[in-house]
Amino acid sequence: MSRSVPRSSLTPQRPTAAEVVVREGFICPICMQDLGTIDELQEHFERDHTEEDKSILQQLKGMLLKKVGRSTSPTPERRNGGGGLSDDEGGGFHNDQLITWDPQDDGDVTSHTEYFRKIRDNRMERFMVETNKLIIRLDKLVHEAPSDPRQRAVFEKHLASWVPDHDVPVCPGCGKTFKRFMRKHHCRLCGCVICTECSRFLDEAFVERLTNPVGAALSRSDDSSRRGSDTKPGPGMKRSNSSESLMSIMASMGSKDKEQVVRACEICRGLLDRRLKQMDEKYEKTELEELNERIVFAISDAENLYPGYQEMAASLHAGETNFQLQQAVELRNQLMRLFDTVDLFGKRVAALPETTSPVEQKLRSKIRMNAMDFLKSHVLSMSVLPSPEKCEELQRTRREEIKRNMAAKRAADDERKRQLLSRNNHHDSPLSARKKPDKPKTASKNPFDRSTQKGSSSNPFEEDESDNDDSLNPFAADDDEEVPPKTKRPETAGRQNGWAAEPVRADELDQDDDPVLQQIEIVKKTIEQAKRAGRMDEVLSLSQNLSDLTLFYKQQVLQQL
Amino acid sequence: MDLLLAVRLYINKMIDESGPGMKVLLMDKETISIVSVVYAQSEVLRKEVYLFERIDGGGNREIMKHLKCICFVRPTRDNVDNLCHELKFPKYGSYYIYFSNIIPKTDIKQLAECDEQEVVKEIQEFYADYLAVSAHVFSLNITNIYHEFNWVPETLNRVMQGLSSTLLALKKAPLIRYQNSSEMAHRLAERIRQLMAKESSLFDFRTAGPQPVLLILDRREDSVSPLLNQWTYQAMVHELLGIQTNRVSLADVPNIAREMQEVVLSTEQDEFYAANRYANFGEIATSIKQLMEEYQTKAKMHTKVESIADMKTFIESYPQFKKISGAVSKHVTVIGELSRLVAQNELLQISELEQEIVAGQLDHGDCFQRMRQLIANPKVTSLDALRLVLLYTLRFEKDPNRDSHTFAEMLRKKGLPERWLQLPDKLARFGGSRFRLTDLFHSETVSADAFMRRLTKGIRGVENIYTQHVPLVKDLVDQLIKNRLKEPAYPYLGGVELKERPQDIFVFVLGGMTYEEGYAIHELNKANPSCRVCIGGTTIHNAKSFLEELWNADQP
Numbered sequence A: 001m002s003r004s005v006p007r008s009s010l011t012p013q014r015p016t017a018a019e020v021v022v023r024e025g026f027i028c029p030i031c032m033q034d035l036g037t038i039d040e041l042q043e044h045f046e047r048d049h050t051e052e053d054k055s056i057l058q059q060l061k062g063m064l065l066k067k068v069g070r071s072t073s074p075t076p077e078r079r080n081g082g083g084g085l086s087d088d089e090g091g092g093f094h095n096d097q098l099i100t101w102d103p104q105d106d107g108d109v110t111s112h113t114e115y116f117r118k119i120r121d122n123r124m125e126r127f128m129v130e131t132n133k134l135i136i137r138l139d140k141l142v143h144e145a146p147s148d149p150r151q152r153a154v155f156e157k158h159l160a161s162w163v164p165d166h167d168v169p170v171c172p173g174c175g176k177t178f179k180r181f182m183r184k185h186h187c188r189l190c191g192c193v194i195c196t197e198c199s200r201f202l203d204e205a206f207v208e209r210l211t212n213p214v215g216a217a218l219s220r221s222d223d224s225s226r227r228g229s230d231t232k233p234g235p236g237m238k239r240s241n242s243s244e245s246l247m248s249i250m251a252s253m254g255s256k257d258k259e260q261v262v263r264a265c266e267i268c269r270g271l272l273d274r275r276l277k278q279m280d281e282k283y284e285k286t287e288l289e290e291l292n293e294r295i296v297f298a299i300s301d302a303e304n305l306y307p308g309y310q311e312m313a314a315s316l317h318a319g320e321t322n323f324q325l326q327q328a329v330e331l332r333n334q335l336m337r338l339f340d341t342v343d344l345f346g347k348r349v350a351a352l353p354e355t356t357s358p359v360e361q362k363l364r365s366k367i368r369m370n371a372m373d374f375l376k377s378h379v380l381s382m383s384v385l386p387s388p389e390k391c392e393e394l395q396r397t398r399r400e401e402i403k404r405n406m407a408a409k410r411a412a413d414d415e416r417k418r419q420l421l422s423r424n425n426h427h428d429s430p431l432s433a434r435k436k437p438d439k440p441k442t443a444s445k446n447p448f449d450r451s452t453q454k455g456s457s458s459n460p461f462e463e464d465e466s467d468n469d470d471s472l473n474p475f476a477a478d479d480d481e482e483v484p485p486k487t488k489r490p491e492t493a494g495r496q497n498g499w500a501a502e503p504v505r506a507d508e509l510d511q512d513d514d515p516v517l518q519q520i521e522i523v524k525k526t527i528e529q530a531k532r533a534g535r536m537d538e539v540l541s542l543s544q545n546l547s548d549l550t551l552f553y554k555q556q557v558l559q560q561l
Numbered sequence B: 001m002d003l004l005l006a007v008r009l010y011i012n013k014m015i016d017e018s019g020p021g022m023k024v025l026l027m028d029k030e031t032i033s034i035v036s037v038v039y040a041q042s043e044v045l046r047k048e049v050y051l052f053e054r055i056d057g058g059g060n061r062e063i064m065k066h067l068k069c070i071c072f073v074r075p076t077r078d079n080v081d082n083l084c085h086e087l088k089f090p091k092y093g094s095y096y097i098y099f100s101n102i103i104p105k106t107d108i109k110q111l112a113e114c115d116e117q118e119v120v121k122e123i124q125e126f127y128a129d130y131l132a133v134s135a136h137v138f139s140l141n142i143t144n145i146y147h148e149f150n151w152v153p154e155t156l157n158r159v160m161q162g163l164s165s166t167l168l169a170l171k172k173a174p175l176i177r178y179q180n181s182s183e184m185a186h187r188l189a190e191r192i193r194q195l196m197a198k199e200s201s202l203f204d205f206r207t208a209g210p211q212p213v214l215l216i217l218d219r220r221e222d223s224v225s226p227l228l229n230q231w232t233y234q235a236m237v238h239e240l241l242g243i244q245t246n247r248v249s250l251a252d253v254p255n256i257a258r259e260m261q262e263v264v265l266s267t268e269q270d271e272f273y274a275a276n277r278y279a280n281f282g283e284i285a286t287s288i289k290q291l292m293e294e295y296q297t298k299a300k301m302h303t304k305v306e307s308i309a310d311m312k313t314f315i316e317s318y319p320q321f322k323k324i325s326g327a328v329s330k331h332v333t334v335i336g337e338l339s340r341l342v343a344q345n346e347l348l349q350i351s352e353l354e355q356e357i358v359a360g361q362l363d364h365g366d367c368f369q370r371m372r373q374l375i376a377n378p379k380v381t382s383l384d385a386l387r388l389v390l391l392y393t394l395r396f397e398k399d400p401n402r403d404s405h406t407f408a409e410m411l412r413k414k415g416l417p418e419r420w421l422q423l424p425d426k427l428a429r430f431g432g433s434r435f436r437l438t439d440l441f442h443s444e445t446v447s448a449d450a451f452m453r454r455l456t457k458g459i460r461g462v463e464n465i466y467t468q469h470v471p472l473v474k475d476l477v478d479q480l481i482k483n484r485l486k487e488p489a490y491p492y493l494g495g496v497e498l499k500e501r502p503q504d505i506f507v508f509v510l511g512g513m514t515y516e517e518g519y520a521i522h523e524l525n526k527a528n529p530s531c532r533v534c535i536g537g538t539t540i541h542n543a544k545s546f547l548e549e550l551w552n553a554d555q556p
């Protein structure tokens, strides 16, 4: 369907050109014409390809699996990943599974997170306390130290409680033995003794950012990558624009005397460095991240709305009246807007300024690929809505067929009753007889026919619509306007959440009852089940349904009178 | 008991735990295969997993703090070291770490001490340490396990880990039975039991019904299955083309289109394959033909599709069919190549004789004649000739008329490399009757079921002559299901016995299983709805890889 066919397995390989550059273009799966945009493809599909073409697609898809019967996998939550043509409904697919194993539980897991955290946090706490101590000293060194060199030396000595020179025969930083002529230095932050090689001066910006994070963040914009720990001591300490407080101190300290600047050992610098990195972590979202988020949100919104829309469209095509055409049109527009959003932000990803990073490139192309995959699989399989005129016509046809069927059915029923009476034989219950599939066949041409989409019907309300109506309303023939309130089909909610009412057995019902009364009975029983299952949402909607049914029944009785 | 779904659930869980946002999946050489056999790239894309990286791929991955890292690796020393380094210099914003098996506490401690930037959000064990070939078949992807017919400690350890991870993934703490004739099976069984004892809190699974059973077998007990030509689709592809972690190379196929040089056969991503992997070669060709005819009717076209060559032409002239049928065109290519090889190498004739040797009543004289004819046929490859000789060696091992010299000469004349000529002797040591518990060919020890099959064969006479052979594993598991597997030959470890019929069964073949055996277990599962049997092996062999294994088995 597309030119950029996604690799079907994720074994990483060198990205091929086709992978990095997600090519534009949508190809019609039926005539292979290349259409530039989703809109054009949609338009083309609706204009040039009739329902029949679509149904060929669907049927072929089904045929691929006709030969099934060997597949072992009970796959409650697998999706067909590479199918390409299929929408989320899965069309008429279903695998005959000869082996039905229990649904697979999650495998065993062991979490070490808590233990890991305990160890890390202990350690980090020590670091934190230590680092805080250093920062306080650093702050004092740059803000409170006396400017007189001698006084300053005393101040420093006390602040970090310097280790006596003669206690340290070996430099703890590099392990070199101190010879007589070698200089010993003290780390101004922890007071340890180190050699010249191992000691460094912290640069002004570094110190400033640690002791005055807010101010430093403002002035940091031009040169944020500079890190103090890498700066060798030396005359390069130029006055750089706006870090005023520190600079004035540096100036007052007199930067000629190198000993007067903050000298630190490697360990202390490491601790401070880590703190700075953590402060840096508060990064802003990248543009790519933002675009990706928009795409993912739009996709998930669209995925939520999509099945509902498909159902509406199918229902309208079947000539049913439980949805308004207007509703469907609005939903469709909403979906199209979401598709546009996905497309738009996908294009924005492509339009991002060039990057030299191959990984960034790959990331972008994958984000685009995701957007395109989604569009391709959803745009084409999206049902077309009938025009208002067509819609009315469909509804009229349906009503007439229902009427015809009812007449036929009643005749058959009467006939059967006569036979029953004459034979006085109770084998055949009228309810089950009524289920014989003499339902209207208009829908079967439609690829979106319910019957191809629904699997099981363990639920009494999942019976085919038309059947349901027939058995419900023997009076429909008398009055076109009055169709009994539709029983809500709890399949969407119920199935997703693993709840489905058990079928009410025919023999539990009083066979002589009016079908509407029977239906009422069924609904009541289902409400009971739903209550027991704790499905309050189902109970509520079914109760509404029940009251509608009751009202309907009353009206009919009144009319008959 | 769905091995494949269990891995998928693990991976779903990893991705879910990291929440929304762009993600990178960091794996090692082995976990990459574990993931790729169960997940399609397009599927993980939808979950915002955009990048795949190797932890052992050598240093220079870019720093991308706006990505979340899901790290799924085996708990090896190298991986822990690499991960320590990764945590000290994190390239991604946060880390969700999953080890595919049990990891020592000390390693966790070491990692925790490296996480000075506090980037780790989760660190867990998810027991997906095996390749899920299908719902009931797994492989550990380890070849050449025998060293002088014994374990090398590292290999034993690795196999123990892989096998035990399947138990943990499916939450089973089984009773263990092993093939008594194999010291290797015994040692592996012991190791599994030790592990279960040591990690008793981990293996504390309550099961309703009888305790699961793990049966450990040694390939040496049945060298026949990996030597036979196969006719069910999956087994045949592996035999003739080779399947390596769901991938099949078609690069050697004459005039192959570039996009077909390597194809992926995955039950997850390819519905046609899922539906037809156990289908007979003939059936698949028929079903593709039907598919094309139906398409023609629908599209109101008329082209004759009789042969596989016609199918290829058809696909080339109707690109829209190619688009619609998607995977089918790939299978037409694969099937086309298979049928070319079948014809080119006289495989039908060879297979018929193979089947006669291992499952028929052929006497030595007949066999000798037919083999001489076939081996002399220039269309028969030296590999196929060698396989015939190897089967002959096993079948007539004790026969006084056995004439290995003649065949050795013929093989030499066919140009078989000298070192392969040692294989018949090696095979006798590897899987000869001195080692085996069962007489693979005419047996009283083999089950009543197999005996009945043999009896009725002559009467029914309709059995497919190319698929007469039934792998030994099927008989053994069948007896196990009926709780009739002989105790002395396949004892329980630790003396506890199961009194009832087992329901959940793991079969593990050290030395490698075959797809024929996978199919046989599938058939058993179908026939016994109350039972759930999984089978796995150190690897999945075809004849070529088995001969390598055989070659190395008695090397020090």
Ligand SMILES: [Zn+2]
Pocket (backbone or CB within 6 Å): A028, A029, A030, A031, A032, A033, A044, A045, A048, A049
């Ligand atoms: Zn078109």
Ligand SMILES: [Zn+2]
Pocket (backbone or CB within 6 Å): A171, A172, A173, A174, A175, A176, A194, A195, A196, A197, A198
């Ligand atoms: Zn030093």
Ligand SMILES: [Zn+2]
Pocket (backbone or CB within 6 Å): A187, A188, A189, A190, A191, A192, A264, A265, A266, A267, A268, A269
């Ligand atoms: Zn220090």
